[in-house]
Amino acid sequence: MGEDGFVQVSDILNLKAFSKFTLQDILDVVATNNKQRFYLHQRDGSLMIRANQGHSLKVDHLELVPLNHDFDSFIIHGTYMRNWASIRDNGLSRMNRIHIHFTDRLPQNNQVISGIRKNCDLLIFVNFHRARDDGIQFFKAANGVILSEGIGGRILLKYFLKVIHLKYGKEELLYESK
Structure with missing residues (x-):
């Protein structure tokens, strides 16, 4: 490679x-x-x-576009309710990958969106500007996925705007920043 x-x-x-x-x-x-x-x-x-993304090996020249202060959309990480306790306590983790994956679009009607699984039931909205002000960088890959290494491979709860559990066709607010 x-x-x-x-x-x-x-x-x-x-x-x-x-x-x-x-x-x-x-x-x-x-x-x-x-x-x-x-x-x-x-x-x-x-x-x-x-x-385009999802690497577990460091790739230096992926042509990622940095998101700057002009970025005005939301950043969402989709996951599963079974992970919420760990995420709440430890933050989002890149796990064995180089980046944590996000999207700037809400899933609708089982639509496939790069950066989020269509069957996820937990949406974590990240405060891009607060995270960026604290030195967390975000990039957009060629396929539209938003990527971040976080800090030490994590993005902590203090950077979350809100967390929504998609439960039986309804939304249940689990966390909202003050």
């Missing part, structure tokens, strides 16, 4: 784990992936592929 996260498609297809797949399979996945996770391009006559 190069510094920019790209790998030759031919190298992937030569791996034993991918021996059942064809170039057309990869092209189809890239074209039809509803979260636009992958990006293809030609380099020196070779077809290259990389993930």
Whole structure:
């Protein structure tokens, strides 16, 4: 894998784990992936592929666009109610990834949105300006996902605007900052 996260498609297809797949399979996945996770391009006559986000390895040249003070939308992390106690006590964690994933769009009608799972039942709204003022950086990936390393891999409760549990078609407010 190069510094920019790209790998030759031919190298992937030569791996034993991918021996059942064809170039057309990869092209189809890239074209039809509803979260636009992958990006293809030609380099020196070779077809290259990389993930737009979701890396567990540090990739230095992802062409992430920093969100600056002009950003005026909300930032939402979607997760599950079963995680709320841990998140409340320890904050959002990047876990084994490089970034915590967010979106700036609310899910509607089971719509697929890059940066949020369509079956999540807990929405955490982050106070972008407060977090940014404290040195937390946010970036937008090519597929629209908002990414942040947080501080020490976490974004703490003090940066949350509100937390909503989506319960039986209704919203239950679990937390709101003062």
